[in-house]
Amino acid sequence: MSLLEVERLTAGYAAVPVVRDVGLSVERGELVALLGANGAGKTTTLLAISGLVSTYSGEIRLAGASISGLAPARRARAGIQHVPEDRSLFPSLTVDETIRLAGGTRRSPEWVLEYFPALRELGGRRVAALSGGEQQMLALARALCRDPSLLIVDEMSLGLAPLVVNAFFPVLRRIAAERECGVLIVEQHVHVALRWVDRVYVMAGGTMAASGTADEMRPKVDELTSAYLGEQTAPSPVPAPAGTHAVDSGS
Numbered sequence: 001m002s003l004l005e006v007e008r009l010t011a012g013y014a015a016v017p018v019v020r021d022v023g024l025s026v027e028r029g030e031l032v033a034l035l036g037a038n039g040a041g042k043t044t045t046l047l048a049i050s051g052l053v054s055t056y057s058g059e060i061r062l063a064g065a066s067i068s069g070l071a072p073a074r075r076a077r078a079g080i081q082h083v084p085e086d087r088s089l090f091p092s093l094t095v096d097e098t099i100r101l102a103g104g105t106r107r108s109p110e111w112v113l114e115y116f117p118a119l120r121e122l123g124g125r126r127v128a129a130l131s132g133g134e135q136q137m138l139a140l141a142r143a144l145c146r147d148p149s150l151l152i153v154d155e156m157s158l159g160l161a162p163l164v165v166n167a168f169f170p171v172l173r174r175i176a177a178e179r180e181c182g183v184l185i186v187e188q189h190v191h192v193a194l195r196w197v198d199r200v201y202v203m204a205g206g207t208m209a210a211s212g213t214a215d216e217m218r219p220k221v222d223e224l225t226s227a228y229l230g231e232q233t234a235p236s237p238v239p240a241p242a243g244t245h246a247v248d249s250g251s
Contacts, residue, residue: 001064003028003182004049004150009058011048017056018044019206026150026182031172033193034186035224036203042186043085045203046154049184050082051075062150079149085158085186087139091128095119095138098127102145109145115171116141133164140168144175151175153185157192165189169196190225194218 002025012018019041026032034042047053049060051072060068067075076082089098099119103109113120116137127135136156143151153172157165173196176183187193194200200217202210202224210217210224217224 002026003030003063004184005059005061006045006049007059007061009045009048009055009060011044011053011055011058013044013053015054017206019048019203022058022203022208024184024201024208024211026184027198028149028180028182029176030199031176031183031185031197032199032201033197034184034201034203035190035193036209040203041206042203043154044206046082046152046184046186050080050152052082076146080152081143081146081148081150082152083139083143083154083156085155087135089127089135089139089142092126094124094126095130096123098138098142099145102142104145109141112141112144115144115175132159133161133167136160136164136168140171144179147179148181150182150184153183155186155188157187157189162189162192165192169193172196191221194221194224200224 004024004026006022006024009022010017010020022041022045024032024034024045034045036042044053048055051067051070055068058068059066062075062078062080065078067078070078093101099109099112103112118134119137119141122130122134127138130138140153156168169192172183172185175181185193185197194214194217197214199213200211201208
C-alpha cells in the first residue's frame, strides 16, 4: 500500500476539468518529481491532492484511507502539508514567529532547524527582508513543523539560482529518509531533479504522458527536457463527466 495513491483523478475550476484521469503514487521515504510544461496541469494536480480545487471523479487515498471528500484543513490534519508556488508567508512576521506559529502546541519546532540551520541566525529578521532562497527555506521549515507524512512542494526552485536549488535536494532526501515522509515536488530543473528523485511523472495537456524511475528516465533526459520546455497547447474545455457534479473539497 502506497502512502499516497491517486487514481483516475479529474479536477479543475468552475466545472471545467483541467486534469483528466491522472494517476500517481508516492511511497513513504520516497522523493517523486512531477514534470511538465507550463499549463500541463501540475499545480492543479497538487491542489487537488490538497483539496484546494474541485474534483469531479477519481480517488485520492492517504495511507490507504480515502481523503477525496475531506476539506483542506482535514487533509492537513491527516498528514498533508503543501508548500505553494508563492510560499504564502506573512511578510511582517519574523522567522522565529513564523516557526513558532507553525509549530502550534504539537511540539517544539526546534528540531526543524536541524534541517535548516541557517534559519537560526535569521530568527529576528522579518520575512520581507529575506532572500528568495531564505524564504523557500522558511516555507519548507514551516511545513515540516507539522511533521507531515506527505510533503507537497510546488515549483521549489522558482526564481532561485541553480546553486541554491542544488542545496535543497539533499535536505529533501534527508527529510524523506529520516522522517519516513513522502515528498512530491513540481520541479523545473529536470537535470537536477533526475539526480535526486526516486521516480518521475511527466504531464502534458492535463494528462500523464510518461512515468518511470529516475534511472529509467535519465537516458531520456534530452527528450524530457524538450517536452518540458516546449510550448504546450492548452486543452480545450471539457465538460464534467456525465452524471457527476463538481465537488468542492474545500466545503
